[in-house]
Amino acid sequence: MRKLETRTIVVASHNAGKIREIADLIGPFGFSAKSAAELNFEEPEETGTTFEENAAIKALASAKASGLPALSDDSGLVVDALGGDPGVYTANWAETADGTRDFAMAMEKVEKALSDRGAMTPAERSARFVSVLCLAWPDGHTEMFRGEVEGVIAEAPRGDQGFGYDPIFQPAGYETTFGEMSAEEKHGWKPGEPEALSHRARAFKIFVETCLEA
Numbered sequence: 001m002r003k004l005e006t007r008t009i010v011v012a013s014h015n016a017g018k019i020r021e022i023a024d025l026i027g028p029f030g031f032s033a034k035s036a037a038e039l040n041f042e043e044p045e046e047t048g049t050t051f052e053e054n055a056a057i058k059a060l061a062s063a064k065a066s067g068l069p070a071l072s073d074d075s076g077l078v079v080d081a082l083g084g085d086p087g088v089y090t091a092n093w094a095e096t097a098d099g100t101r102d103f104a105m106a107m108e109k110v111e112k113a114l115s116d117r118g119a120m121t122p123a124e125r126s127a128r129f130v131s132v133l134c135l136a137w138p139d140g141h142t143e144m145f146r147g148e149v150e151g152v153i154a155e156a157p158r159g160d161q162g163f164g165y166d167p168i169f170q171p172a173g174y175e176t177t178f179g180e181m182s183a184e185e186k187h188g189w190k191p192g193e194p195e196a197l198s199h200r201a202r203a204f205k206i207f208v209e210t211c212l213e214a
């Protein structure tokens with residue numbers, strides 16, 4: 001496992017929600033970070049069929065373009081009753097004809113697919129959010145960190161916090177969806193805290209434990 005020696009990195013993302021969460025997570029570590037969006041890097045095409053492949057594509061593109069280590073996130077919602085969909089295609093389910101993203105529509109698609117299958121009970125609506133963080137260096141070396149959080153798809157979207165599919169994901173053991181949680185409750189995690197809740201915070205904790213700590 002290669003350690004990260006510098007605290008100057010690129011956050012290899014164009015997704016404002018992810019960039020915000022990663023900024024919150026790296027805050028306590030004194031990183032100086034710019035995002036691929038701020039640096040006007042082109043968004044690479046995500047041609048992989050796994051979270052790991054797509055995370056590597058994004059991190060390597062930013063590492064090579066900047067000459068700095070780059071941290072990417074590839075993530076998605078995996079719904080058991082839908083055979084794992086939308087999975088790596090979670091962002092694609094939100095795409096509209098004019099090339100923008102509509103998450104209200106995407107959440108309706110998930111609901112329609114579940115109701116078409118008669119999946120109405122919580123047990124039939126089990127799902128997980130997955131995040132794979134990839135740290136890539138300009139020489140092509142990569143390290144991956146995977147975080148998952150189990151939960152259910154809520155009967156209807158609730159809450160307007162967070163981003164993407166947060167309003168329909170209710171993590172196991174909670175009465176609220178991610179959309180109803182504060183940023184701190186959903187993805188907050190600081191060194192020394194034993195647990196993190198969100199998939200992204202769980203992946204980040206592994207990154208810290210394996211790549212930052214001596």
Ligand code: IMP
Pocket residue numbers: 015046054073074075076077088090091092094129162163164165166178198200
């Ligand atoms: P990608 O990783 O850029 O391919 O896209 C991931 C997709 O999953 C995006 O459409 C996000 O909106 C969605 N997603 C990933 N993480 C979260 C999250 O923490 N909350 C809500 N939606 C998420």
